Amino acid sequence: MAQLLLSLREAGQASKSMGLRERRDAVRLSSDVAMALASARARPSAAPRSTAWARALVARHAAEQRNEALLRRIIGGAGYEMAAAAARVRKEARSRRIVRRSRRVCSGAAGRKRRSLPLAGGGGSRCSAMAATRRMVRARLQVLRSLVPGGEAMRGLSLLTETLDYVVCLKTQVELMQCLCKGSRSQLG
Amino acid sequence: MRHASPPQELPAAGGEIQAALAPATASSARAGARRGGGGGSFTALLGLPTSQAIELLLPARRRRPPQPPSPSPSPAAAPAPAFLRPAPRGPRRALLHGKAAKKGKTAEEKPAGGDGDGEKPAYVHVRARRGQATDSHSLAERARREKINARMELLKELVPGCSKVSGTALVLDEIINHVQSLQRQVEYLSMRLAAVNPRVDFGGLDSFLTTECGRIAGFNCKNGIDLEQVTWPEMGVHGARQLMQLQQQFWHGDLAHPHQVASQWEKRGDGHPPVFSNSNPSLFGYDLTSSGKSFTQSYIFLTEFSCLSLTSHISAWLGPRLLSLTLSCQHSLEKKMYR
Numbered sequence: 250m251a252q253l254l255l256s257l258r259e260a261g262q263a264s265k266s267m268g269l270r271e272r273r274d275a276v277r278l279s280s281d282v283a284m285a286l287a288s289a290r291a292r293p294s295a296a297p298r299s300t301a302w303a304r305a306l307v308a309r310h311a312a313e314q315r316n317e318a319l320l321r322r323i324i325g326g327a328g329y330e331m332a333a334a335a336a337r338v339r340k341e342a343r344s345r346r347i348v349r350r351s352r353r354v355c356s357g358a359a360g361r362k363r364r365s366l367p368l369a370g371g372g373g374s375r376c377s378a379m380a381a382t383r384r385m386v387r388a389r390l391q392v393l394r395s396l397v398p399g400g401e402a403m404r405g406l407s408l409l410t411e412t413l414d415y416v417v418c419l420k421t422q423v424e425l426m427q428c429l430c431k432g433s434r435s436q437l438g
Numbered sequence: 439m440r441h442a443s444p445p446q447e448l449p450a451a452g453g454e455i456q457a458a459l460a461p462a463t464a465s466s467a468r469a470g471a472r473r474g475g476g477g478g479s480f481t482a483l484l485g486l487p488t489s490q491a492i493e494l495l496l497p498a499r500r501r502r503p504p505q506p507p508s509p510s511p512s513p514a515a516a517p518a519p520a521f522l523r524p525a526p527r528g529p530r531r532a533l534l535h536g537k538a539a540k541k542g543k544t545a546e547e548k549p550a551g552g553d554g555d556g557e558k559p560a561y562v563h564v565r566a567r568r569g570q571a572t573d574s575h576s577l578a579e580r581a582r583r584e585k586i587n588a589r590m591e592l593l594k595e596l597v598p599g600c601s602k603v604s605g606t607a608l609v610l611d612e613i614i615n616h617v618q619s620l621q622r623q624v625e626y627l628s629m630r631l632a633a634v635n636p637r638v639d640f641g642g643l644d645s646f647l648t649t650e651c652g653r654i655a656g657f658n659c660k661n662g663i664d665l666e667q668v669t670w671p672e673m674g675v676h677g678a679r680q681l682m683q684l685q686q687q688f689w690h691g692d693l694a695h696p697h698q699v700a701s702q703w704e705k706r707g708d709g710h711p712p713v714f715s716n717s718n719p720s721l722f723g724y725d726l727t728s729s730g731k732s733f734t735q736s737y738i739f740l741t742e743f744s745c746l747s748l749t750s751h752i753s754a755w756l757g758p759r760l761l762s763l764t765l766s767c768q769h770s771l772e773k774k775m776y777r
Contacts (some may be wrong), residue, residue, distance in 0.1 A: 395611065396614060
């Protein structure tokens with residue numbers, strides 16, 4: 250994966266015309282793609298072919314037009330086409346999901362009010378405490394969903410799985426980049 | 439969500455009820471471990487042998503419906519129907535109501551597709567705990583809850599400082615903070631690297647990378663994973679030679695990888711392992727033709743760290759691999775899951 254990172258970054262730096270910000274974005278992009286590819290590679294026989302967050306990440310990068318050239322170089326033309334297709338699909342799915350969810354929320358809000366009132370009346374303090382914790386957990390799951398790429402699609406268990414994978418890969422990424430930093434710094438100075 | 443795919447894989451007799459049952463039974467069998475073993479990327483690190491070991495362990499106590507690990511749904515597939523699936527349990531002939539929920543008593547679930555035979559009966563022997571209801575609803579729910587708890591424990595281990603905190607919400611808080619901080623770190627580091635980079639060519643970087651990572655791997659290697667530390671520093675030293683065409687070759691060889699990898703994404707078949715093992719010899723071919731320059735070997739090690747599909751022959755061929763903290767972390771997670 251470090252090798253991937255290196256190669257990708259090399260590809261990124263090949264176009265020297267970028268300013269600092271662009272370069273940073275290119276670096277980030279390349280490292281993200283490297284991570285995604287690494288995770289895709291690390292599971293040849295495991296259940297999901299590649300993690301959902303990996304796909305979502307690459308799709309997110311592919312969606313931006315300015316990344317196109319770089320991405321194309323990194324993952325190759327065929328891979329880029331697939332990433333672009335995935336990005337389009339995600340956009341449609343996301344809009345559909347938003348509509349569906351809003352509908353559900355509207356009906357759920359009406360239903361929840363009806364439900365919570367008798368619950369609070371009948372169950373006593375414990376149930377309301379549980380309901381409160383339940384609500385807190387839900388809020389945090391929502392935040393987590395916004396954090397983890399591709400997380401809006403998932404609920405419950407799969408979200409936790411994706412978070413696990415994502416955290417592991419983030420840690421790896423951070424370590425590798427620190428390594429590279431140290432290495433380049435020691436080389437320079 | 440995994441629940442979506444098993445129904446497709448079952449031979450479609452007995453209809454929807456059976457399909458509804460199968461995920462339930464599959465989930466209730468060996469709740470956290472197997473699923474975690476199937477799903478986590480880190481479990482793929484130790485590859486197949488360990489999962490096979492678990493499979494060997496399983497029939498001693500339980501029998502689960504022989505299902506291949508389910509591929510994940512396509513990114514567009516909304517898993518909403520999968521979640522709605524546990525709801526319609528319907529008229530199922532659960533043989534549980536006869537059996538008392540005594541301790542140690544095994545409850546059997548038989549799919550109602552005993553009507554629809556010719557179907558492999560999805561037997562699951564699940565121990566019903568004392569005083570707990572043994573109908574399939576609560577069993578499935580309990581399995582799900584166990585899975586969720588297992589995942590939460592893994593996350594708690596992963597995220598530092600979570601072990602003291604109890605309660606789901608606070609742990610989730612910590613996780614969120616951790617993820618945010620990691621993302622910010624990545625951004626910051628990428629900015630730094632971008633600032634540093636234009637003056638550095640990547641030839642010299644690699645030798646330092648190997649030494650650095652070799653040291654790190656040495657410090658972080660845990661849990662008896664073999665790492666031949668002796669060879670590492672030597673290789674780092676030898677790796678000071680940079681041959682540009684070597685690098686070029688190597689990068690071409692590796693850039694060919696992503697092509698193959700990316701093409702595997704959409705394939706649901708088992709084309710992946712052969713592709714991977716085929717592409718590996720090409721890499722090794724590069725390495726060998728370059729007369730075993732340790733410098734490229736370090737590259738291979740670094741890739742193999744993440745590409746741990748590691749069938750045994752690959753690992754044997756590789757020899758020492760770069761193991762970082764995450765690998766040891768993953769290994770410990772593995773151990774947790776197999777328990």
